[in-house]
Amino acid sequence: MKKMAAGLVMAALVTGLVGCGSSDKNDSDTTQTTTKTETDSSAATTTDTTAKTDTAEKTKLTLWFYFEGKERFDKIKALTDGYTAKNPNVEIEPVFIPFADFKKKLSVGLAASDLPDIVVIDNPDTAAYAAMGLFADITEKVNAWADKDQFFPGPWSSTILDGKQYAIPLGSNNLALFYNEKMLSDAGVTPPTTWDELRTAAKALTKDGTTGIGIAAPGNEEGTFQFLPWLLSAGATFDNVGGAEGAKAYGFLADLVNDGSMSKDVINWTQADVMKQFASGKIAMMVNGPWQLPELATNAPDLKYGIALLPKDQQYASVLGGENLGIVNGKHVDQAVDFAMYVESPDVLKDFAQGFGYFPARKDVAADPYWADNDQLKVFADNMNYAQPRGPHPKWPEISNALSEALDKTLLGSGTAEDNAKEAQAKIDKILGK
Amino acid sequence: MLSRQNKITGYVLVLPALFYMLFFVGYPIIDNIRLSLLDVNVMNVSHGEQPFVGLGNYKELFEEGVLVTSIVNTLIYTVACIVLQFIIGLAFALLFSKTFRFAQRLRGLVMISWLLPATITAMMYKFMFSGDGVVNDSITHLHLGSHIDWLVTPVPAMITLIIANTWIGIPFNMILLTTGLTTIPKDIYESASIDGANALQKFWRLTLPLLKPAIYSLLVLGFIYTFKVFELVLIATHGGPVNATQMMSTYAYKLSFELFKFSQGAAAANVMFVILFIVGILYLWMVRREEVSSS
Structure with a gap:
């Protein structure tokens, strides 16, 4: 008897977990039940639509x-x-x-x-x-x-x-460079327009409790979104990152981290986190978009900041x-x-x-x-x-994953920028069926 | 003996549960296996041909490597959590089995971490262990060491997750072990004392062996629960940095819902199912052996 009870408990546990592990199945079951009611109601709406002409439903x-x-x-x-x-x-x-x-x-x-x-x-x-x-x-x-x-x-x-x-x-x-006017004038730097200027400026702006620049580089679409301007500016494209240009883009951001001008934490920051860091004066410059303007006005009404095009390598670039x-x-x-x-x-x-x-x-x-x-x-x-724009390609999510993973690897210092760029290229080639 | 009539009634009464199990448990498992043998991705999920690829998805996942990483990660995480939770939970259970002032209330307080939604716990730990969070502040101000980038360095990220989940799991271990402790008759300890056993001997020779059934079920339940970790990881590290904390559950989720490789996601979930199934069988085997030896 005890054995049987134990067996039942086990079965329930293990199967319960399958539902969880393959959440798609589990969810689709529950949605199916709701679908039934939904179809009922949408069927009702169709009759409504047909009846609309007379009853103005x-x-x-x-x-x-x-x-x-x-x-x-x-x-x-x-x-x-x-x-x-x-x-x-x-x-x-x-x-x-x-x-x-x-x-x-x-x-x-x-x-x-x-x-x-x-x-x-x-x-x-x-x-x-x-x-x-x-x-x-x-x-x-x-x-x-x-x-x-x-x-x-x-x-x-x-x-x-x-x-x-x-x-x-x-x-x-799209993305642009936000800079804290006071910090820049205190450090005697002008808003950077090229990568070299950016690197020097970020170094000069880094001191106790403040790092020069912050971006959002998590291993997902948000990280890819923030990385693409650098990649494009260096002259690479999303389906051609394995060359010297792509490696340069990855390497440049890693240099900022190695200089201490950018926190390693960026790989865990969302763009909202970056905005908060900027608003509280913990970073002197950030890469962010116009949707943060109302947020900045609420979070830091007294902050004086300027906005500039993202510094360029070969050409100005931003991401849509x-x-x-x-x-x-x-x-x-x-x-x-x-x-x-x-x-x-x-x-x-x-x-x-x-x-x-x-x-x-x-x-x-x-x-x-x-x-x-x-x-x-x-x-x-x-x-x-x-x-x-990113893509457009139906397998963009996979491409994006390859790009952002290579970014995080490089920022963490696991593998060189060149190797990671090549690895990303190999993955992307496979996705694109090249 | 049951009469024939009663037997039939019995079978009929079992039917609803049987149908329920078949539909809500059996069907998803079978369908998930079916899905994992096809190649369903973004291009053909709703229309078009879904080619049969046999074990191709499994092969590709194992070759690609992240699945293996996630299995290793999940095992490390699970074992570490279970060991820590069990030891601390047992200590708490023993402590609160003594009657002292506030024992009941304190035990209630310990439960809080079990009651909090995992999402909240994850955010709390993410906040505490962030670059300039309270943990790093304490470390540097108390001169215990240097600043650690907890969540963005592979090993510390895993340690953070283990600490967070141990914190969550302690009350669960404590309660189950407390229940186990109450089933041990007090007079055994009395006679042991009369025989001259000290506290340590009583613990090793009496408490632990008598707790064995509770410990078995606790470890298996704990293993399954911990192995399925999801929200905590998804929110605190999202499997990062670069898959260093990628678990099987988060990887299956990522494959299905972030990369839209539905079949590979199903395959990853099935691998997870097989591992837990083995754990379940092992548990049944242990229980049976226990029963044979005790009878």
Whole structure:
């Protein structure tokens, strides 16, 4: 009897763990149950839609996004409410999903057909999800849209895979160099414009309790995002990092760590951490984006800082950040596209982008004095000319992993920059099937 | 003896549980094995052909090396945690089995670390062990040594995780061992005292052997629980620096949900399942041997 009880306990334990280990399975089971109810309700909505003409019932759409905080939620809600005000028969519900869960929920939702109608998606992930079949091909609809020529080429290209359009850019950002004006003038340095100047300046700015510069270099997409400008500036590209240029980019950042001008902790810092370090005066310069401006104003209202283009090696370079509005392949593609076009219409976009710390992905809106005449924002506007998208490639997440892993290895001093760059190249070649 | 009628009723009553197990336990296991034998990735997860590759995913994972690293890491982590938790938990259990003022309340306090969500604990430890966190501050100000980059240097990062998880696991060990202690009759100790046994002899000859069943289940439960560590690692180090703290669970997660290599993720999870299955069998074998020798 005891034996049997023990056996049962064991079985329960071990199997319980499988559910956990292969969380995809476990989750998809639970989602399947919810899907059932979802399909019921969406079936109900379809009947609603068909009945709409007579009873004016509303079509309900769902929008998933991962921006944290009530303030940002309200800004998204303002967009959906604004759309409903113009189109009373369509209602869009914004749903917040934490970034850490976002990709998982999308992948699981895709397998279980439990998906929203519109997804706010990180621009380098767009191609991967388009390849997975998450998004609808909206090429024809977009071709008929007169405004399409107004978009910057970088953000626009991130919405296209194999010549087909799957999304519309929501807003953009890029990276620039923030510097603490007081610390620079105390140390007698001017904002660096080249790598050599940066290295000297960072050294001069490093003293007790302060390091010269901080970046975010964790072993994930965020690390890749922050590393790409260096890589591009040295003359390498994401699919050609194994040469001398790539090694130089890796080596330069490692030099900053070896000089003591940059903390080793950067491999654990997120961009928000970097901002906090900068706000509290623990780093004199940082690489960060325009979305930190409102944060800096709250965290360090008295801090005097300047913004400059990232120092260059061969050429100025930055990386394109920002999100796209992915149109999910489902019953409400038409309404979803219409909503995306509404969001990107000049007046709506201008207000939204200002409140959101975004740089507009449209040239005509970006020419607005708000961006063009503001000393701080102008840098990011200039940068849009240098900012390059990540990928687009459906296997970008794997490529990104190879790039950021090599970065962390180099920063930790395990292996030389050359070897790590070569190793990354070998992995990337394999991913690209070369 | 059960009548025939009763036997049938018995089987019928077991059916719901059986179906439940088949559907919620059996199906995921089988499906996960199936998935690990295909090549499902970002390109073909929802449409297109999903080619059968046999053990190709397993082969590739073992060749690539990170899986092996993660197995070694997980084993080191698990064994270190179990040993530390067990020793400290046993000490606490023995301490609180004495009746003294506040014993009950103090025992309650110790439970706190077990009750905190792992996410919170992970963030707390990440904060404490960061470059300019309280741990480094204490080390340098008390002149105990030099500044250590805990979370970004391979070995210290692992040590940090082990410390954090030991802290979490102590109450669990303590409670199970306390329960075990209460089942030992007090009069055995009395007669041992009369026979002239000292405290140490009583501990080695009486307490430990009598606690054996509790210890067995504790070690197996602890092993399985610790082996499955996830949130703690994901939040405190995210498997880094450069896979130095990559565990099997976090690696399987990374493969599936960060790199979208669904089949390889399933394969990694299955390897984990097999290891724990072996541990389970070992436990059953030990229990059986114990029963045979005691009967």
